[in-house]
Amino acid sequence: MADNKNQVANAAKKGNGNGKGHQDNDKPRESFKDRKLRLAADKDYNVISQRTTDNAEYINLLNATDYLMYRLRMVNFDRHPTLTIDDLARFLKRNNEIREDINQFNIELAKAVGQNYTPPRGYTAKPLEQSKADTKQPESSPQEMPAATA
Structure with missing residues (x-):
């Protein structure tokens, strides 16, 4: 029983805070900057320049919209659709x-x-x-259609 308590205590020291231990904790934690650089190389990511603080809100809104539109398209139309x-x-x-x-x-x-x-x-x-004005067809006088011949 004492050996079991020591194992649990050692696992808690090495672990991720839940007392169960985790094998990956021996690796150094990836920094925020390193994670961003790694993700920027992924084909599903784009790097967005942000020059003003309010554009951070745009970026956050866009990320949320991207995720929710993905969920709308891919998840809600499977075997148990919740949307029409x-x-x-x-x-x-x-x-x-x-x-x-x-x-x-x-x-x-x-x-x-x-x-x-x-x-x-x-x-x-x-x-x-301007785009709508450019796409309007010029009005012309109606012309008679030639009669169909058999």
Whole structure:
């Protein structure tokens, strides 16, 4: 019995705080900076420059949105769905609208500060009102269709 108590005590000293011990505790703990650098090399990660404090909030919101959209697409539509396809479509549409709003905000902001803005692939650099005007078809007088021949 005494040997068992000594083993538990030694495991608690070596362990991760739960009294059970852990094999990986012999390795030095990875620093915050080292972990960030290691993750930056991963293909699922992007490094984002943050020049203002409020952009840290944007980054945190974006990370949360990324994770939740992943959960929406991958997890909720398995064998036991909790959401419908209509829910998925609604969330995807709203997500796209928010991203387009941010693109439009960047266009306005760049114009206000006199900077060039190149949007990400798939977005236009034209203000939304200008884009809609460019895509309108010119109105023309209706023409008669030739009669179909048999």
